[in-house]
Amino acid sequence: MTEPGARKQRTTRRTSQRTTLMDVAARAGVSAITVSRFFNEPHRVGAEAAARVKAAVEALDYVPNLAAGGLASAQSRVVAMVVPNISGPIFAHTLEALSDRLAAAGYQLLLASSYFSQDNEERAVRAFLGWRPAALVLTSRHHSAATERLIEATQVPVIETWELTPRRPTLQIGFSHRQVGRDAAAHLWGRGYRQLAFVHNSAAGDLSAQERHDGFAEALRELGHRGAPVAVRPRAAAPMEAGAEALRALLARKRQRPDAVFFANDNLACGALLAAQREGWSVPGDVAVFGFGDYAFADKLLPSLSTIRPPAREIGEIAAAHVLTLVGGQQPKRLTALACEVIARESA
Amino acid sequence: MTEPGARKQRTTRRTSQRTTLMDVAARAGVSAITVSRFFNEPHRVGAEAAARVKAAVEALDYVPNLAAGGLASAQSRVVAMVVPNISGPIFAHTLEALSDRLAAAGYQLLLASSYFSQDNEERAVRAFLGWRPAALVLTSRHHSAATERLIEATQVPVIETWELTPRRPTLQIGFSHRQVGRDAAAHLWGRGYRQLAFVHNSAAGDLSAQERHDGFAEALRELGHRGAPVAVRPRAAAPMEAGAEALRALLARKRQRPDAVFFANDNLACGALLAAQREGWSVPGDVAVFGFGDYAFADKLLPSLSTIRPPAREIGEIAAAHVLTLVGGQQPKRLTALACEVIARESA
DNA sequence: TTGTAAGCGTTATCAT
DNA sequence: ATGATAACGCTTACAA
Numbered sequence: 243m244t245e246p247g248a249r250k251q252r253t254t255r256r257t258s259q260r261t262t263l264m265d266v267a268a269r270a271g272v273s274a275i276t277v278s279r280f281f282n283e284p285h286r287v288g289a290e291a292a293a294r295v296k297a298a299v300e301a302l303d304y305v306p307n308l309a310a311g312g313l314a315s316a317q318s319r320v321v322a323m324v325v326p327n328i329s330g331p332i333f334a335h336t337l338e339a340l341s342d343r344l345a346a347a348g349y350q351l352l353l354a355s356s357y358f359s360q361d362n363e364e365r366a367v368r369a370f371l372g373w374r375p376a377a378l379v380l381t382s383r384h385h386s387a388a389t390e391r392l393i394e395a396t397q398v399p400v401i402e403t404w405e406l407t408p409r410r411p412t413l414q415i416g417f418s419h420r421q422v423g424r425d426a427a428a429h430l431w432g433r434g435y436r437q438l439a440f441v442h443n444s445a446a447g448d449l450s451a452q453e454r455h456d457g458f459a460e461a462l463r464e465l466g467h468r469g470a471p472v473a474v475r476p477r478a479a480a481p482m483e484a485g486a487e488a489l490r491a492l493l494a495r496k497r498q499r500p501d502a503v504f505f506a507n508d509n510l511a512c513g514a515l516l517a518a519q520r521e522g523w524s525v526p527g528d529v530a531v532f533g534f535g536d537y538a539f540a541d542k543l544l545p546s547l548s549t550i551r552p553p554a555r556e557i558g559e560i561a562a563a564h565v566l567t568l569v570g571g572q573q574p575k576r577l578t579a580l581a582c583e584v585i586a587r588e589s590a
Numbered sequence: 591m592t593e594p595g596a597r598k599q600r601t602t603r604r605t606s607q608r609t610t611l612m613d614v615a616a617r618a619g620v621s622a623i624t625v626s627r628f629f630n631e632p633h634r635v636g637a638e639a640a641a642r643v644k645a646a647v648e649a650l651d652y653v654p655n656l657a658a659g660g661l662a663s664a665q666s667r668v669v670a671m672v673v674p675n676i677s678g679p680i681f682a683h684t685l686e687a688l689s690d691r692l693a694a695a696g697y698q699l700l701l702a703s704s705y706f707s708q709d710n711e712e713r714a715v716r717a718f719l720g721w722r723p724a725a726l727v728l729t730s731r732h733h734s735a736a737t738e739r740l741i742e743a744t745q746v747p748v749i750e751t752w753e754l755t756p757r758r759p760t761l762q763i764g765f766s767h768r769q770v771g772r773d774a775a776a777h778l779w780g781r782g783y784r785q786l787a788f789v790h791n792s793a794a795g796d797l798s799a800q801e802r803h804d805g806f807a808e809a810l811r812e813l814g815h816r817g818a819p820v821a822v823r824p825r826a827a828a829p830m831e832a833g834a835e836a837l838r839a840l841l842a843r844k845r846q847r848p849d850a851v852f853f854a855n856d857n858l859a860c861g862a863l864l865a866a867q868r869e870g871w872s873v874p875g876d877v878a879v880f881g882f883g884d885y886a887f888a889d890k891l892l893p894s895l896s897t898i899r900p901p902a903r904e905i906g907e908i909a910a911a912h913v914l915t916l917v918g919g920q921q922p923k924r925l926t927a928l929a930c931e932v933i934a935r936e937s938a
Numbered sequence: 939t940t941g942t943a944a945g946c947g948t949t950a951t952c953a954t
Numbered sequence: 955a956t957g958a959t960a961a962c963g964c965t966t967a968c969a970a
Contacts, residue, residue, distance in 0.1 A: 260664075260745060262963055273941050278965060288939055303743035308720035309657040309666070310963035313946045316608075317965095318657070319720075320700070328689060328701075329682030337677045338703070345702060350717055352668070353676075353701050354693060355686070369698055372656035372667075395651035397608060482890050516890040539887070542830050542864040610947055621957050626949060636955055658947035661962045665949095941970075950961080 261302050269298035281306055312374070321565055322352040322370035323379040324363055326448070329355075331537045332507065333381060336403065339558030340379065347566055349376060358447030360386040371396055377565045383407045383414075384449045399568050403557050405450065406579055415560045415578040419450045422550050422582050423457025426504045426532055429548070429584050431465045435502035435530055438462060441488040441514075442475040443506040451506035454534060458504055472498050476510075485513025490521075493529060502530035502590055508537040508549055515543050515589060530590035545588030553580040609650050617646040629654055660722070669913055670700040670718035671727040672711050674796070677703075679885045680855065681729060684751065687906025688727065695914055697724065706795030708734040719744050725913045731755045731762075732797045747916050751905050753798065754927055763908045763926040767798045770898050770930050771805025774852045774880055777896070777932050779813045783850035783878055786810060789836040789862075790823040791854040799854035802882060806852055820846050824858075833861030838869075841877060850878035850938055856885040856897055863891050863937060878938035893936030901928040 267274045272291050279286050280295040287295070298304070312318045321344055325333045341351045352373060354366035364386045370378055371392060378398050383405040385393070393400050393412065400412040407414065430438055440458055443451045459470050474491055476484035485505060492500050505511035511533030518525050525531050525545050533540065536551035557580065564574040615622045620639050627634050628643040635643070646652070660666045669692055673681045689699045700721060702714035712734045718726055719740060726746050731753040733741070741748050741760065748760040755762065778786055788806055791799045807818050822839055824832035833853060840848050853859035859881030866873050873879050873893050881888065884899035905928065912922040 260963090264963080274963090275942085275965075276940065279940090282965080286939070291940080303739055305716060305719040305740070305744070307661075307722060307963055309660050309722065310946090311965070313655075313657050313661060313948085314963075314965035316946070327686075329677070329679070329685045331677070331679075334677030338675075341676060341701070341703060345714070345717070348717070350700050350702065350721070352698050353689070354698065355689060366693070368653060369693070369696070371653040373698070374655060374657065391651055392653070395609075396653070480886070482886060486890075512887070513890065516887070516892065519892045538828070538830060539860070539864070542834075542861065544864065544867045608947090612947080622947090623949075623958085624956060627956090630949080634955070639956080655947055658962090659949070661964085662947080662949035664962070939970105942968085943966105944968105945966080946964085948962085951959085952957100953959100954955100954957080 261304050263304075263306065266295065266298045266302060266304050269302065270294040317569070318374050318376050319348060320350050320352050320373055320375045321377050321379060322354075322373065322375040323381075324354050324356050324366045324370070325381045326358050326445075327355050328353050331509065332535060333404075333554065335554035336381075336558035336561075339555045340562050341558075343559060343562035344565065347562075349565065356382075358443075358445040360384065360389065360447065364389045364392075367392055371398060374398060376569055377401055379403060379561055380412075381405075382450060383410060401561055401564055403561055404552070406577070408577065413564055413574060413576055415557050415564070415580070417552060417580045417582050418457075419453035420457035420460070422534060422552075423454040423459070423504075424461040425550060425582065425584050426454070426534070427458045427461035427465065427467075429586065430502045430504065430530065430532060430590060431462070431467070433502075433530070433590065435590075436467070437498060437501045438467060439472040439474070439492050439498075439500035439503045441485065441492075441503060441505045441510055442473060443510070444476050444479055444481070444484045446475070448506065454504075454506060469498070471504075472500060481507070481509035482513030482516070485510035486517035489514035489517055489529070489531075493523065500529060502526070502532065504532045506534065508533040508535035508540055508547060511547055511549065511589075512537070512539060512543060515545070515547060519544070525589050532590040536585055540585070541587065543589075548587045548590040549585050551583045551585050553582065556580055609652050611652075611654065614643065614646045614650055614652050617650065618642040665917075666722050666724050667696060668698050668700050668721055668723045669725050669727065670702075670721065670723040671729075672702050672704050672714045672718070673729045674706050674793075675703050676701050679857065680883060681752075681902065683902035684729075684906035684909075687903045688910050689906075691907060691910035692913065695910075697913065704730075706791070706793040708732065708737065708795065712737045712740075715740055719746060722746060724917055725749055727751060727909055728760075729753075730798065731758060749909055749912055751909055752900070754925070756925065761912055761922060761924055763905050763912070763928070765900060765928050765930050766805075767801035768805035768808070770882060770900075771802040771807070771852075772809040773898060773930065773932050774802070774882070775806045775809035775813065777934065778850045778852065778878065778880060778938060779810070779815070781850075781878070781938065783938075784815070785846060785849045786815060787820040787822070787840050787846075787848035787851045789833065789840075789851060789853045789858055790821060791858070792824050792827055792829070792832045794823070796854065802852075802854060817846070819852075820848060829855070829857035830861030830864070833858035834865030837862035837865055837877070837879075841871065848877060850874070850880065852880045854882065856881040856883035856888055856895060859895055859897065859937075860885070860887060860891060863893070863895060867892070873937050880938040884933055888933070889935060891937075896935045896938040897933050899931045899933050901930065904928055
């Protein structure tokens, strides 16, 4: 054991002159902790010291290092979210609400796309957990086995959104896709359509859409629909193309030619509607079109699109509230069940 | 000075049992640094040790703490980006390309919306710099004075996209909005339209749209257009509503009723097109409609939308390449000028 | 109100 | 190939 003073010279690893709390402290003539308090607990800093710190911060254009702060305080100022597509319209309102509310509270959003692939989701979850985010927000409840294990093992709170499955350990904010399918069936049946069809998302990994289909088929069976609804999965990857392709295929059928079609989402339905317009097919005269999502264009199309509106913005708001609750040490309500709304317009 | 052995008991701050590198090391019977190497420089770990570490990692579902790693190595695995709207269609392709390429390289994307407000942008930039990202990607060159200072002072490389201004210190990947406006003018003039109008984004902060307008007006002056083009800024915040509102106002004019309208973006143009459809106005017969962006629906509308396609995906790809170049210690080309493409369809 | 010492979980450096 | 030690930049705990 050597005396502390006898320790060998510190090998400094800093090469670039990054500005740190210490630099600010030195310039302001205070200790590092005072600068730290200036940012985190300003009421605990005297007026004079605060003024000097403020001047130093501005002179140096200092921005505290959040990674270091998070490490020291075991608190992270990021929230991570995995969505099927960060730039798609489906989760736009959810993302917007979540992101804005979190930003207002000083939290930033880390985003990744899964493209409806459980492998992509797993990669994203793994990468995100490395940041020890304040929460991890997912947009599905269908995960790979490895993802499930990660979710179980991590200390990071997980919020599953846009889904509802009572028996899971995670927080959930969502609705029943099966019920959406049932509502669609009831609406179309109620309007007198008797030969129904369903158009899947071209991405086979969209299991929520599959559930909407299942609810749709189930309700139709109960209502007395003849046989299961025809279901097609288009090949085109681009959703509007896919919708157009599916409608063409359905209307070309000799048997079970549908008089109404429930599309897995509004992008598909919109593609179908525009294709019908171009081909001169009458909607809902020749065929009724029904969607899911109530995207921005739904009420503007001609005919306007009948659809089901999910509580997208609300989900984002509640997710943000949950995160802040968790950060505050409280436990939010585990299950938040929201309702979708049938929006009856001209197309069905 | 007390002897090291006489130091008071460490006050341990850890309360929850977070799994760390040390836990993995202990379980694998190696030192912490070996576990670190297992993740970062696997070739430097012996086969036996690696196998034991691997087993321990899996048994504990261990995920390395990236904040701690980044702090120690002075390298960050995040890239931050500010866009006007994270969920809008404008930057969708750029975001997608950037996010996917970065994810493939092990980098995550931190995102925030500015909503065309320089104050929002400043807040986002400040928050992002706290993470010491590998790069900060912006989508404009118009910033608040404070943002400019932050950009100047920070060590973080800044990439400005969707713009081009030779004299700035930042990396730039973009195109000339003024040229876009000129191209629109040339196209419409070439098709014989002689009474032109421009529709602004309802968000006054969209200065790029303003530049498109300026280029448009400038080129028209050169071409011999009678007076400056009529320019309107709609009130409605929702872009499709705004486009419809603007078209209605323009067609109601007694004097200078336009025969062709250049909309600041495709969302506005789409709103106008759908409104025209509903009102029974003929496009381009009664009025021609021209947009900017080439969003997904542009070629599906009836009539299909003539527009200008920006190199959105390419910008994202090049930005990602720049980030990786920077991380590798190289300096990317400072200025990347890309071209837009006029897409002549049915509406103009 | 302010400061000192120690610790957060990882990696750089140097040694073996 | 592996390890010991210090360092990264900040905050907690405790002291003054």
